[in-house]
Amino acid sequence: MTLPTYPDLRNASVFVTGGGSGIGAALTEAFLRQGARVAFVQRSDATGFCDDMEQATGNRPLFIACDITDRVALVDAIAQAAAAHGPVRVLVNNAANDQRHSLAEVTEEFLDWALAVNFKSYVYACQAVIPAMQTMGGGAIINITSISYMMGSSGFPVYTAANSALNGLTRSLAREFGGDRIRVNALAPGWVMTPKQLECWVTPDALADHLKRQCLPDTLAAEDIAGGVLFLASDVSRAMTGQALVIDGGVVVTG
Incomplete structure (x- = not known):
């Protein structure tokens, strides 16, 4: 897949x-x-991976080891990235964990962990980058969510609740910081065939059932999400904020 080039992202x-x-x-x-x-944490x-990326693109990312549930470590990692590359202009809150669980299985410890990964880390990362974005006169934040809450999917209620909450966060931050020209949007992928999904959740029957829900007949790859994120990060979408962009092959219909 060939993605478009956005000169303002250079x-x-x-x-x-x-x-x-x-x-x-x-x-x-x-x-x-x-x-x-680019700096990233995991x-x-x-x-x-950084070696492979440098070889493939001629541009080496900065990897910072970090557990995003550790607020202090996450904020410090963002500070390290800013020191190396300049103030963060584009934040992509992407890390998440869709571990399957039933309501009966939810303990206080699990609930705290799931929200720390899938919601609180997004809040803390936004807190960390927004002051510099205000000083710069703008920036872009993209919160990766999921269509799971739109579908009313069962099997991971805390995860879907966190995804729903991220849309509320996205809309409120877009309103609060729009005057600073900070754009905050969400992007909701469908079922993307990542190695983790293929290993843990994808079965022939489950995949066939899901593809019947899509308008398009093709499975989604991680690369299918990249174009939407680049668009939301670029000044091409400078008039777009507080929105949820869905890339799911046509499972859910918005508007």
Whole structure:
């Protein structure tokens, strides 16, 4: 897939959570190919991924090991990225965990963890980048959510609740910081065939059932999400904020 080039993203300081695997890895690569200065966090070592990206794009990302549920560590990682690349102009809150669970299985410990990953980390990252964006005169925040809450999907109620909450957060922050020309949008992917999904959740029957819900007959790859994120990050979408962009092959219909 060939993505369009957005000249305004060249040399932009970009920060991606969970940027070394799955959808996040595709986003990191897409920004690198734009000539952006990309930093990303995740818990597992991503040195090999950075080597591969440097070879493939000629542009090496900055990897910072971080558990996003640790607020202090996340804020420090964003500060490290700003020191290396300049104040963050584009924040992509991408890291999430869709661990399956029933309501009966939800303990206080699990609830705290699930919200820390899927909601609180988004709040803290926004808090950390917005002051510099205000000083710069603008910026773009993209919150990766999911269509799962739109579908009323069962099997992970805390995850879908957090995704729904992210849309409320997105709209409120767009209103609060629009006067600073900070744009805040959400992007909701459908079922993307990442290695984790293929290993943990995708079965022939489940995939066939899902494809019947799509308007388009093709499965989604991580690269399919990258074009929408680049669009929302670029000044091309400078008049767009507080919105939820859906890329799901046509499962849900908005508007």
